Amino acid sequence: xxxxxxxxxxxxxxxxxxxxxxxxxxxxxxxxxxxxxxxxxxxxxxxxxxxxxxxxxxxxxxxxxxxxxxxxxxxxxxxxxxxxxxxxxxxxxxxxxxxxxxxxxxxxxxxxxxxxxxxxxxxxxxxxxxxxxxxxxxxxxxxxxxxxxxxxxxxxxxxxxxxxxxxxxxxxxxxxxxxxxxxxxxxxxxxxxxxxxxxxxxxxxxxxxxxxxxxxxxxxxxxxxxxxxxxxxxxxxxxxxxxxxxxx
Numbered sequence: 001x002x003x004x005x006x007x008x009x010x011x012x013x014x015x016x017x018x019x020x021x022x023x024x025x026x027x028x029x030x031x032x033x034x035x036x037x038x039x040x041x042x043x044x045x046x047x048x049x050x051x052x053x054x055x056x057x058x059x060x061x062x063x064x065x066x067x068x069x070x071x072x073x074x075x076x077x078x079x080x081x082x083x084x085x086x087x088x089x090x091x092x093x094x095x096x097x098x099x100x101x102x103x104x105x106x107x108x109x110x111x112x113x114x115x116x117x118x119x120x121x122x123x124x125x126x127x128x129x130x131x132x133x134x135x136x137x138x139x140x141x142x143x144x145x146x147x148x149x150x151x152x153x154x155x156x157x158x159x160x161x162x163x164x165x166x167x168x169x170x171x172x173x174x175x176x177x178x179x180x181x182x183x184x185x186x187x188x189x190x191x192x193x194x195x196x197x198x199x200x201x202x203x204x205x206x207x208x209x210x211x212x213x214x215x216x217x218x219x220x221x222x223x224x225x226x227x228x229x230x231x232x233x234x235x236x237x238x239x240x241x242x243x244x245x246x247x248x
Contacts, residue, residue: 004185004195012195013182015202018218022209022245026219029070030226038232040069040096045235047092051118058089059189060152060179062235063211063223064243065093068150068177071245072097072104075175077147082108083135083163084153088115089236090179094150095123107143109135110153136162139170146171152179155191164200168248175247182212183242201246208246213239 030037044065051058060068072080072094080098085091085108098104108115109131116130131141135153149171153159168176180189181197201208211219220241227233 004192006184006186009185009194012198012202013215016198017202017205017207018209018215019207022207023219023222026067026070026209026211026223027226029067029074030223030230033070033073034230036073036100037066037069040093040100041066041232041235043096044093047120048089048236051087051089054118056087056089056118058087058236060090060093060243061237061239061241063220063227063238063241064177064179065090065236066232067211067243067245069093069097071175071177072148073101075147076101077104077175079143079146080104080106080148080150081142081146081167081171081174082106082150082152083167084108084110085115085130086110086152088118090150090152091115091119091128092123095119095128098127099123099125105129105143107131107141107146109133109138109141136166139166142167142170146174149174149176150179151176155180155189155193157192157196160193160196164196172248175245177243177245179243181242181244182210182214183240184214187240189240189242197244201244206246206248208244210244211241212243213241 105127107129181194183190
């Protein structure tokens with residue numbers, strides 16, 4: 001796949017199911033966990049200052065980070081798999097949700113161990129297991145079961161084809177969030193993973209949700225208005241929010 005245009009990307013997204021009920025679910029989660037989310041954001045605000053002091057620029061935007069937190073709070077997973085952890089910003093949000101749930105463990109996989117140096121020890125505690133190396137070569141290190149998958153790794157078509165064949169079937173009842181999917185092909189961070197995954201989601205008829213700016217009517221506009229009404233302001237970025245959410 002080469003020279004993907006915005007028009008072609010739009011055609012692919014148009015085939016994916018984005019039911020209105022998913023926006024209502026997200027609104028309900030903001031209301032249900034409003035107090036906890038605001039407390040979590042204040043903890044994350046302090047962490048973010050530490051990230052900035054190190055010259056780091058986390059790539060997960062505010063709304064998608066909040067939605068990850070909220071969906072984990074609701075589903076209360078016992079095992080979360082994260083591929084990849086990067087600098088640890090998404091890791092810290094996931095761990096925050098697990099800590100607030102009082103249950104669950106996170107299994108993170110990455111080629112580099114930057115996240116280990118950035119995630120506070122008290123947040124990691126005994127709920128985080130980090131595995132360094134190429135996850136494609138160490139699937140034996142994956143937990144036997146997982147209830148939530150967080151994917152933000154190699155955005156190539158080949159990597160998407162790999163996890164669709166090897167990871168998703170392994171955890172057939174998991175909730176899934178994948179980063180950098182609902183983003184225009186001329187924007188930074190986009191990869192052909194977006195085409196491969198969205199085609200698969202359309203073929204499977206799986207209902208999805210996104211708060212991406214690229215498809216504002218699906219969730220971005222509604223959640224932006226809701227957050228404003230709840231007094232939730234910018235912590236990091238409120239821009240791309242390119243993650244797509246679905247359940248297997």
